[in-house]
Amino acid sequence: MPVSKKVGEAMTRSSWIRRMFEEGETLRADGKGTVCDFSLGNPCLEPPGEFTKRLAELVLSPPPGVHRYMANIGHESTRRAVAAYVRDEFKVAVTHDHVVMTVGAGGGCNVALKAVLDPGDEVIVLTPFFVEYAFYIDNHGGTMVRVPAGDDFGIDHEAIARAITARTKAMIINSPNNPTGAVYSRESLGRLAALLREKGVEMGRTIYLISDEPYRKIFYDTQHCPGALDVYEHSIMITSHSKDLGLAGERIGWIVVHPEADDAESIHGATAFLNRTLGFVNAPSLMQKAVETCLKASVDIEWYRRKRDLLYERLTAFGYELVKPGGAFYVFPKAPGGDDVAFCQLMLKRHRVLVVPGSGFGAPGFFRLSYCVEDSVVEAALPAFEQAIKEFK
């Protein structure tokens, strides 16, 4: 086989989301009616006008040299703008010297993980989890340690305490969460920070908290979306504008290393170096310049909230068991009958509705529904959800 055994195996078990999407494509092609597709977290809102206006200006009057190579960390003006935004958001003394512009959050996660991991180092991940973490951690020689989320998909501090060993180098958190929509409270993050500090002392090594926050502007029930920078000095925040500005295809994001993190300077230096040597070289130049003036902007969050409210209310009324999501654009109900794969197959084959089995996120028994869809798709699918739960009783 020309492909390495490891990659071949990873490809076959890699993505339920892709698999469902491909099955959906087959269904779409059969000409027997519409397919309601809740499988992909692909933001379908166009970027805000503020962004497109700025991009148009940049295209028509590009700053001299903007299309050339630059420092691997990105444009200084953009990093200064990001640092100001972060200072304002988290009240932490971040400067542009703690910021690296990245190729999305995915690029940022790879850079950050490679910066801190030695072979065999353990990285704690809460299940259910964004499935790519498994590959990202493996890419850089780490070992993923799964810890089940707690009540309502929150942080189970006791379970994390039990999972930490002398090999634990980092923990990844993701709030607002994909796939559950959970938003961790500041109090819960504060307890996590205290635990990581205490365990770090006990184990004789710093445990870094890698906080993957590409949904941080999509939250519904609080004033501020708490993040790792709010509570823990040894944190590395990663985000992108894939979701908040609807720029998933443009691949633009950033990393901030907390200025008080152990070895903050060398970690920042390593992320700059790795941006280059992992082959990204630098984040897309025009996109850096375009987001620089739009860091506080976002797509219409109300558009998502309406769908969250409608889906929560109706699915609950039909008898589905689900936790009300506080952010992102996913709901993660229990699969009626308990077999998530069977349920998703039924939704697909009998009702032409695409949802993803929780197994794809390390959480069998649940299914994920992404509501990056028009209201008409939600309305069209509701009778199918009502019918499907009866079929599994």
Ligand SMILES: Cc1ncc(COP(=O)(O)O)c(C=O)c1O
């Ligand atoms: C939790 C999580 N992290 C990272 C990413 C990657 O985002 P980006 O497009 O910024 O690479 C996604 C994308 O869906 C995600 O859901």
